[in-house]
Amino acid sequence: MPTMLEVQNLVKEFKRRDGDIVKAVQGVSFDIHEGEIFSLLGPNGAGKTTTISMISGLISPTEGDASIGGHSITKEPLKAKALLGVIPQEIALYPTLTARQNLEFFGRMYDITGQELVKRVDEVLEFIDLVDRQNDRVETFSGGMKRRVNIGVGLLHRPQLVYMDEPTVGVDPQSRRRILDTVLRLRDEYQMAVLYTTHLMEESQELSDRVGIIDHGKLIAVGSVGELTQQVGEEDRLVLNVGEQIVGEELLGRLKSEINGISNVSYANLAVDGAAAQGEINILATRGRKALPDVITLLNDVWIDVSSIEVREPDLEAVFLNLTGHALRD
Ligand SMILES: Nc1ncnc2c1ncn2[C@@H]1O[C@H](COP(=O)(O)OP(=O)(O)O)[C@@H](O)[C@H]1O
Ligand SMILES: [Mg+2]
Missing domain, CATH: 3.30.70.120 (Alpha-Beta Plaits)
Incomplete structure (x- = not known):
């Protein structure tokens, strides 16, 4: 399988106000193949968000690099980001616009226009199962539905790698199930690679083709669930x-x-x-x-x-x- 994401020795040190250095990520390396779900599993404070923020270009690494589809995030950030779909934890939508209008708005931000925009919005609405409610204002939606629109926004530009940072935190069980199913469908129906972070081993176990276990900023094990559990013999x-x-x-x-x-x-x-x-x-x-x-x-x-x-x-x-x-x- 060709490599979709290659993470090489990422390091992130934060300098606190009192001058102390926080070593949030200490030399993390892993690969994600095309069409693979990879989860980063680790407790709160392990360095998951910091790692993902470097990969998505939100913060720059202290050391190391990552490449998406062969494009370095530090040297060719635009090319790298074009292949990456971001699904943020917070809902970022316009409440007074309909689901369809929100998707069209964000689509234009990706420079998608005309018939192509109509086609992609239709496709995304289908995927997030909101065709019926596409002309209703987002402010009338439940939390789970808003989240689905949010997911749709992240898919409009047809990324090859999607990342989700603890997307199930604070959601009800039904929405959680939907999110997990969405992750599986991104892989199975769209052959997308997914980078998924969680502190819940059940989620990691269910979703992952491979898992990276992270603790105190270090990746301490990488492998399929079967390979990892075999280590415990x-x-x-x-x-x-x-x-x-x-x-x-x-x-x-x-x-x-x-x-x-x-x-x-x-x-x-x-x-x-x-x-x-x-x-x-x-x-x-x-x-x-x-x-x-x-x-x-x-x-x-x-x-x-x-x-x-x-x-x-x-x-x-x-x-x-x-x-x-x-x-x-x-
Ligand atoms: N901007 C920051 N400044 C200082 N320390 C930070 C900053 N962001 C994260 N950290 C610290 O880095 C460590 C890893 O945090 P984070 O990546 O958010 O972990 P996780 O997402 O796994 O819960 C934590 O100790 C956290 O307090
Ligand atoms: Mg986090």
């Missing part, structure tokens, strides 16, 4: 539901020290608020199913009340825990 994740119970520092400490006594078990924790755990406690265990009886005995010994235990096959969350020692949601 036979490690299963035991998810202990401790409900409302607050497992304090002392109990956690005992759990941590004693769990290593069970062979091939390592401890990792989700949803930790300060030194205490509430909700879920995660334990990675080689052949976790087999370690289950020992883990249950241990929980009894240390007086941790568990309402249910779930054994999960290796997933991207497990990969992340394994590589970083902390959870995506921490």
